Amino acid sequence: xxxxxxxxxxxxxxxxxxxxxxxxxxxxxxxxxxxxxxxxxxxxxxxxxxxxxxxxxxxxxxxxxxxxxxxxxxxxxxxxxxxxxxxxxxxxxxxxxxxxxxxxxxxxxxxxxxxxxxxxxxxxxxxxxxxxxxxxxxxxxxxxxxxxxxxxxxxxxxxxxxxxxxxxxxxxxxxxxxxxxxxxxxxxxxxxxxxxxxxxxxxxxxxxxx
Ligand SMILES: [Zn+2]
Numbered sequence: 001x002x003x004x005x006x007x008x009x010x011x012x013x014x015x016x017x018x019x020x021x022x023x024x025x026x027x028x029x030x031x032x033x034x035x036x037x038x039x040x041x042x043x044x045x046x047x048x049x050x051x052x053x054x055x056x057x058x059x060x061x062x063x064x065x066x067x068x069x070x071x072x073x074x075x076x077x078x079x080x081x082x083x084x085x086x087x088x089x090x091x092x093x094x095x096x097x098x099x100x101x102x103x104x105x106x107x108x109x110x111x112x113x114x115x116x117x118x119x120x121x122x123x124x125x126x127x128x129x130x131x132x133x134x135x136x137x138x139x140x141x142x143x144x145x146x147x148x149x150x151x152x153x154x155x156x157x158x159x160x161x162x163x164x165x166x167x168x169x170x171x172x173x174x175x176x177x178x179x180x181x182x183x184x185x186x187x188x189x190x191x192x193x194x195x196x197x198x199x200x201x202x203x204x205x206x207x208x209x210x
Contacts (some may be wrong), residue, residue: 008030011027013029021050025049028048030142032045037067042062043062052083055082056079071095162202173195174196
């Protein structure tokens with residue numbers, strides 16, 4: 001995790017602490033796309049997941065990565081409580097969600113790992129102005145991947161995206177019948193006009209396709 005990611009992650013944790021789990025999850029999801037096996041991302045993802053199904057999936061993933069982790073066991077207890085609408089312990093779980101990314105002034109941080117990139121800002125009022133360095137918009141939002149498997153039609157002549165229209169005309173055979181009967185027995189020459197054939201044409205430029 002580079003300094004940028006750490007700043008984003010710290011911000012995400014801050015959002016979660018403020019109760020804005022939706023925003024926090026959005027940030028964490030973006031981080032997890034870069035580092036899918038980061039256990040801290042997954043644990044905070046569980047904590048901020050929009051629903052318990054999503055949280056369960058993340059929990060299973062966490063168990064695969066670190067089967068005997070205490071934080072994961074506590075995450076499971078937490079999730080069980082959430083699923084059953086049981087009350088969570090008032091003081092919270094000691095290892096879930098992981099505390100080391102919670103800003104110093106936001107929780108009881110007795111045994112916290114102090115990360116070198118984290119700015120030591122003990123005074124709360126200074127925080128809002130100092131947040132500028134994070135700039136989440138510049139690197140967070142992952143580009144939406146638009147998967148469009150449907151073949152896109154376009155007219156080969158005018159590139160019109162509208163599919164061709166179908167109409168009918170008198171077939172070649174009909175014209176031959178008309179010509180032959182005109183010579184041999186003209187009172188019935190109109191019979192040829194009943195021999196129709198359909199064809200497709202572009203509604204935009206009018207070009208005929210067959
Ligand atoms: Zn066309």
